[in-house]
Amino acid sequence: MRIVFFGSPGSGKGTQAAELAKAYSLIHVSTGEIFRAKVLDGTRIGKRIGDTIAAGSLVDDITTNYVLFKAIEGLNRFLVDGYPRNIAQARSFDVHLKNIQSELTCALFLDVPMEVAEKRLMLRRSQRYDKIENYRRADDAPAVIHHRFDVYRRETEPLIQYYSDRIIRVDGTGSPAEVTHKIVKALQQWA
């Protein structure tokens, strides 16, 4: 099973990806988490990535593809969360997989109306007790959230069309457990 998992900010993608990886014994690769770890290493590249994330923009495709291809090296069962974020990345990934005689099993899209997702993000930040986590996710600041949705609409949403021949669309509203159940069911045909 080789899956890419995408959805808007606040769609619950991160939470669901962790559950799903457990349920199907997949390696969970999150480009967001990889980048956040790089920010902490104190290098110049880390600093540049940190500024990009804090602004709610996308890290450049060359860096992102490099990091992702390395992260999935040698893996045959993976769930990639947060990648691709645009059509150029999706194309590069298809070419890369083809070069290593592989291909995606499907593209999972977690569908949550944007108003709901935006409310969830605002709530998450306001209820967060751990201020260090707020610092870690500086991109959850209200002004930045807006920009992240713009970027999502412009760059990431077109993936629905790009993956139309292999998309699995799951309704992401409802409780986390309900959504996990729906996703696990939708993926059963490849288990």
Ligand code: ADP
């Ligand atoms: P969310 O899904 O909540 O927006 P992520 O953890 O997936 O957050 O990503 C956080 C940030 O990391 C993004 O806003 C972006 O700056 C950067 N990032 C993650 N994945 C990619 C990617 N595939 N391409 C470019 N930038 C990315």
